[in-house]
Amino acid sequence: MKNSVIIFSLFILAACGSKKSNSNESIGDVSNEKIQSDSIRFDGFQEGYLEQQRTVYQATETIYTDLIHTKLEVNFDWSKSRMNGIATITAKPHFYPSDSLILDAKGMDILSVQLDGNKLVYSYDSSYLKIKLNKVYTRKDKYTVTIAYVAKPDERTTGGSAAITSDKGLYFINPKGEDKSKMPQIWTQGETEASSVWFPTIDAPNVKTTQEIYITVQDKYTTLSNGKLISSKKNTDGTRTDYWKQELPHAPYLFMMGVGEFKVVKDTYTRPDGTKMDVNYFVEPEYEQYAKAIFGETPNMIAHFSKLLGYEYAWDKYNQIVVRDYVSGAMENTGAVVFGDYVYKTDRELLDGNDQSTIAHELFHHWFGDLVTCESWSNLPLNESFANYSQYLWDEHRFGIDEADYQAEGEADGYYQTGQMQGYHNLIWFDYEDKEQMFDGHSYNKGGRILHMLRNYIGDEAFFAGISNYLNTNKFKPAEFHQLRIAFEEVCGEDLNWFFNQWFQAAGHPVLDVNQRLDEVKKTVTVNVSQKQNLELSPIFKLPLEIAVFDDNGKHIHKVVVDALTNSFVLPYAGTLKCVIFDYQQMLLAKVREEKPTDQYIFQYYNGERYHARKDGLMLGTKNKEQKGQQLILDALNDKFWNIRLLAIEKASKLTLENRTKGLALVKDLASNDPNSAVRAAALNYLANNLPATEVEPIYVDRIEKDQSYSVISAALKNLGKANPDKAMEKAKKLESEKSSKMLAGVGQLYGSYGKKENYAFFETALKGKYLQGFDQLSMMNSLTYYISRQDFELVSQSYELYEYLNKEGGYYTQMFMPQNVEYVNTVLDAQMEEAKEELAAHEKNNDALYADQARKKMKSITDLKVKFNALTVEEGEK
Ligand SMILES: [Zn+2]
The missing domain is CATH 2.60.40.1730 (tricorn interacting facor f3 domain)
Structure with missing residues (x-):
């Protein structure tokens, strides 16, 4: 299962799953009731001991x-x-x-x-x-x-969870x-x-x-x-x-x-023995022509994963279907995978991002989940950690190590965020209250990062041989996490309890303070590492990792083990110390606070191997305005990896006067020619703040007319709106009929700020049409709300019908944020009420009975409309 956006789970109210009944009713010899152990009490066995309570233990279902x-x-x-x-x-x-x-x-x-x-x-x-x-x-x-x-x-009556919003x-x-x-x-x-x-x-x-x-x-x-x-x-x-x-x-x-009336687009996977297998895509007729653009990498993924895992794809076929109103992101039903309609994208929309991560995730479940299944929901990480890590494996294979590391950084952040919001718990979580809680940033994000650390420690060959061992030993059976450990131990010959204990059976992550002390006489650098995590929650971690020391002779890798509250590693260097990079492979799931001279960060940008090291080099090596740092920003605008270029654009605002012209020329070039649409869009946004309107206008018009990417066109349209609203409105008109969710949201944003009465029809068509998806529908509703705040009462009143429609038919996020929108509409209506009151007072003062009566009627209409709007925020059950 793939949750669409895990960090958004923090907005989702805790759902109550339906608990199994503990009814005692029985017939004949039927006595093997399923009983959920709700509360097992351990009384103090010796006078004076505090009574301890073990609240919950979620046992594996007994098999009768x-x-x-x-x-x-x-x-x-x-x-x-x-x-x-x-x-x-x-x-x-x-x-x-x-x-x-x-x-x-x-x-x-x-x-x-x-x-x-x-x-x-x-x-x-x-x-x-x-x-x-x-x-x-x-x-x-x-x-x-x-x-x-x-x-x-x-x-x-149904329940549900953050990952699965319903259990119907x-x-x-x-x-x-x-x-x-x-x-x-x-x-x-x-x-x-x-x-x-x-x-x-x-x-x-x-x-x-x-x-x-x-x-x-x-x-x-x-x-x-x-x-x-x-x-x-x-x-x-x-x-x-x-x-x-x-x-x-x-x-x-x-x-x-x-x-349903789905069209079936046929594709094929050829097994190593030459036999063919169906890999079909079930889509609505309108997306038949795009199905291969959306799903076409699937046969390559099956081949890649089969080989990597040393276990050929086990099932008869691999079909994928896209459904409407889906209650999760996607689901790994054996050979019949379901996706939500957010994957419906035209070839042009795919330029701004594809769903290959999700496709890989569900496919990987066919080994981890479908072939070997977690024996209980407490062991869910045996399914989801692997599926999550498949995203790294696919990115690494298909898009390169930088992309994989960049995405992994987002996965780690997702874990930190959900941990902060919802608390930390053991990865294998035996005392959850509701099984749906297992679908969180631990089982997915943290689990994926843990597998990456294990791979790093035992090496690629042992890692994939261990996985193959686990799959072959446990195929078509349920498994618990000990079986995973044993499978790796058998292969690499080493006791791995220490690794599994700290990562699978404990909570939290290392928080490390790292600093260095130079001894120029002895020619050594001492790297001091302190573990600062809360030890009531987390263990003292054992962390094998690499420290790279750069000196006049080049790079020296030191393999060290951080395993105490404080460790000091004394490392030699020759000539001048250029840089120390802690965790050279940038694989730790840890919050690292490092003290290091700026020059070392600058060196790290140019000489660090991994994305994260280069990113830190850019972000921390450019804090002051020295020319070396300035040059780094200019160089990073031409980095080989798109997200570094994008970050460099953000850093370009730090360029001093003498460097700004060079920077502007580079960013201008990126705006039109960068192969990545997110970089082009960021460049357009930068230019808006750094070039006069007359100079940027033709660039925006050029992008709106020529760029294929909707996100770039949206950025150009938004910025053109600031420079020349009339021209932007004229361009937007022509984009109203695009069948792209992102593009429609972009037009909506412009109309939100500059729209006139006649633009209401666009909101109505777009919000009731089928092209807006997920967050874009929410964005469009927000735009509508801004739009009507500048319109007269008549239009606000007319718009009620649209909100009512969205309250009933709108997507998950749209419905979630309905109360905030209604609150905003209320402030709009309150302002209109104040105006009406002033009108009434003026008319009464002038003894203008007819107009006064009209003002009273308007006030009543406003009050009535407010009542209607507020009713939209009342829960179904409260009505
Ligand atoms: Zn999954």
Whole structure:
């Protein structure tokens, strides 16, 4: 699973997942209740000891029954958002003999339960289906039960989390086709435990079953599920039944089903033995022509990861589908991966950023998650840390090490931010309150960085051999983190408990103070390192790392181990000490506060190998206005890596008068010619503040007319607005019909500042259309709010209908920020009320009864409108 934006989880209210019931009701011998250990108390065993309380321990689900095979036959009632299903489940007792089968089945109508054509006794409480079998079975006996049921996802109360905003399991999107902007569709989302909304199963990650599914739909629909499409049969009533089968076992949360008028764009992966495998992309007709631009790297990724992991991609096929109103970023359902509609991008939009990281993330889960599955949600990092780290591996392979390091810096920041907001906990977290909490900056971001440190420590060859060992040992089974450690230990021969203890079973990260002391007589530099993290939360870390010393003879790498509260490393140098780079590979997940002379930072920019060292060189070597630092800024404007050039543009404001002309010439060139659109856009923004309007205007017009990147055009438009609003408005008019979310948001921003009454239609079309996505829709609503703050009451009143629409149909972030927008509209209305009051007073003073009456009417209208707006912020349940 890939959360779309992990740092935004801080805006998301804690969601309450539905807890499993602890009902004591039982039938026959059904006594193997699933009980969540809520509170285990350890009383003091000796007088005077404080009573200790262990609040929660999230144990791995006890296995009473092994699922073997799940066969589903389903059809849909679109008008009621219900699914009719028959589940035929083959199972056996796991170890102890049993005459019962307990299944998770959420909010269903159970119509019948049979075994060999005979009805079985069962009880059902909307959460668990408890079935009394016809006899006691041993672990050597298989049995098959058939359950007829109706799934009613819209008739349950639901929970959710930051990563997965709902746990409805089965989603009917625009099922009656009332919203013309949204293709009617059905899709599922199983993780964490929502598959049991659409079929009865044992809904836990340590369960695996093979699967087949018969999906009957109207012939116009395309279907998708896990495994291979075995047959597609037309029925006499105009429907069609597609039969999908997956012969390899996987966990119930990975079951997937999708239905809609999707187009299938075919692609292929060729295995090393020459056999071909389907890699198809399921998209809406409008995006058929862009599907390969969006997903086309997938076959290369499968090849790259298969080779790197020493484990060929295990599954039958790899299909990807894009759905509307998705509740997460993307989901790794085995061979049938779901993405939210933010990945819909035209080839021009792809110039401003692609979704290859997410594509890689979901694909990597097919080894970590789908092949070897975390045995409990506490062990979720076994899925998500690897998926997160795949993004690094793909960037490194496809875009180079600088891009990988740059993205990794963002991942580390994501961990620090969520840690600060939500607190730090062990990576393998046994005392979470709700399983959805596991989908946070620890399991993903921190876990990915930890794997990178392990790779750095044991070396590439041992790292990937260890992974291959882990996959081969645990394939098609659940695993816990000890199994990962053991797999690496077997390969490299070293006890790795120290590494796993501090990173997997402890909280926080190192905070290091690093300084250096020079002894010019002995020709040594002493590097002092102190660990400053809170030791009540975190351990004293053992950190093997490299320190690079640069002197007259060049570079010397020293491998050291930081392992105490304070360590001092005495390192020799020859001639003049040029620079010391701590953690030369820049791989530590640590907050490092370093004291170092400016000259060393300047040297570091030119001689540091890794992105982060060069970035620090630029940021910290240019603090004063000495010519060396000034030259560094000018040189960094031509750096080989785009983000350093972008940072250099920001630093260019520090250029002194004598360097500014050179800098301006370089930035001007970047504005038009840099291959990276973010750099071009940043250059345009810089020019706005550093060149007279008459000089920049033609540059902006040139970019608006010639640039292919929407983000560059948006930046040009925004800056042209500041220089020449009329011309910008004229240019914006021509961009109103672009089918790009970013471009529309850019036009919206301009209209937010300069729009006139006639521009309202644009907001209406854009906000009700289908092109605005996620944050861009939110940005457009914010622009609308600024826009109406400069319009008359009539238009504010007219706009209510748009806010009402967004409150109902708007995206996740739009709805989240609705209250702030309503508050702003309130201040606008309050100001208009003050004006109306003044008018009234003036008319009353003049005894102008007719106008006074009009003013009173207006005041009433304003009050009424405020009431309507404020009602938009009231929660559904409070109404
Ligand atoms: Zn994931």
